[in-house]
Amino acid sequence: MGGNGGDLESNKSRGGPPAAYYTPSSPYHHSDYSSEKQWTSWLIPMIVVANVAMFIVIMLVNDCPNNHNSTLEGDCVAKFLGRLSFQPLKENPLFGPSSSTLEKLGALEWSKVVDDHQAWRLVSCIFLHAGVVHLLANMLSLVFIGIRLEQQFGFVRVGILYMLAGIGGSILSALFITNNISVGASGALFGLLGAMLSELLTNWTIYANKAAALFTLVIIILVNLAVGMLPHVDNFAHIGGFLTGFLLGFVLLMRPQFSWQERHNLPVNARGKSKYTIYQYVFWLLSVILLVVGFTVGLVMLFKGENGNKHCSWCHYLSCVPTSRWRCDDQ
Numbered sequence: 001m002g003g004n005g006g007d008l009e010s011n012k013s014r015g016g017p018p019a020a021y022y023t024p025s026s027p028y029h030h031s032d033y034s035s036e037k038q039w040t041s042w043l044i045p046m047i048v049v050a051n052v053a054m055f056i057v058i059m060l061v062n063d064c065p066n067n068h069n070s071t072l073e074g075d076c077v078a079k080f081l082g083r084l085s086f087q088p089l090k091e092n093p094l095f096g097p098s099s100s101t102l103e104k105l106g107a108l109e110w111s112k113v114v115d116d117h118q119a120w121r122l123v124s125c126i127f128l129h130a131g132v133v134h135l136l137a138n139m140l141s142l143v144f145i146g147i148r149l150e151q152q153f154g155f156v157r158v159g160i161l162y163m164l165a166g167i168g169g170s171i172l173s174a175l176f177i178t179n180n181i182s183v184g185a186s187g188a189l190f191g192l193l194g195a196m197l198s199e200l201l202t203n204w205t206i207y208a209n210k211a212a213a214l215f216t217l218v219i220i221i222l223v224n225l226a227v228g229m230l231p232h233v234d235n236f237a238h239i240g241g242f243l244t245g246f247l248l249g250f251v252l253l254m255r256p257q258f259s260w261q262e263r264h265n266l267p268v269n270a271r272g273k274s275k276y277t278i279y280q281y282v283f284w285l286l287s288v289i290l291l292v293v294g295f296t297v298g299l300v301m302l303f304k305g306e307n308g309n310k311h312c313s314w315c316h317y318l319s320c321v322p323t324s325r326w327r328c329d330d331q
Helices: 043-062 078-086 099-105 112-115 121-127 132-153 153-176 185-204 212-226 234-254 277-301
Strands: none
Touching: 043 078, 043 099, 043 121, 043 132, 043 153, 112 121, 112 153, 112 185, 121 153, 121 185, 132 153, 132 185, 153 185, 153 234, 185 212, 185 234, 185 277, 212 234, 234 277
8 A cells, every 4th residue: 555655554554552451440540539430431432433434435435346447456355345345455455445535535645734735634634544454443442442531531631632642643744754645543542542641640649559550551552652663554643642642641631639639538637738749730831831832843844844854864763664574665
């Protein structure tokens, strides 16, 4: 697919991260917090439904039997599906549409964003997927990670996290992936993982087994970022989404100190004087500043037509490391 201008974030597929350790009844969590009233999760299921519906629309528009030249590139896959049949596996091994269809419907493409001023692609690409495999991987990860976060923090905060992390991933991707299209929700998913890490750090005092919680989450994140260094996977979207979510976690997912929350049930000398700790306020302020600066600089560079690779000669290795077994497409 890279040869057709469709790089998998899938630089045409961001592979979604696996299910995280974090559960509402996690043994790492303070018992008094795990008994808190939980929100009903409805936003994450709706996002899943929207992504599945969008993929069906993509395949209907793609219409492989009528728009594909089987003489040159082979037959459509699963032709019994009619208009929903997939492009030949040589062209798209993820069982999905052509690169041109994804581009038409809003895939992230540097030239379209910069030259044609189609900034909306920074958002639309989050809801497009390169194939059934890509869609299933991302949506299963979203269900495992997102529902638990929404139950704990509510749909407003998780919705803001998801969208801003997805956009942050798109901005970094567009700055460094200039010759291929990119689609997928993995930037947003990595944002949720990043937010989980900062939530652990900013709410450090409410965790029972801090080292175990931190170790588990860091390993999950590192494994997924390492997978992103394979060819045809847009790790810049992963990194941009992760950093955005990490900073947003300090802003949106702060919890009050246990001593303040239980102040009415504690002796006077044990009651918390402040709802949040000093370091929570410091993390909050620094994160807000970094988010504003990061988004501003990123967008200014993007709309000026900057290529991030010209400012960072080694950064392309963050998305793909060439070996004797594969080469990396020119970005």
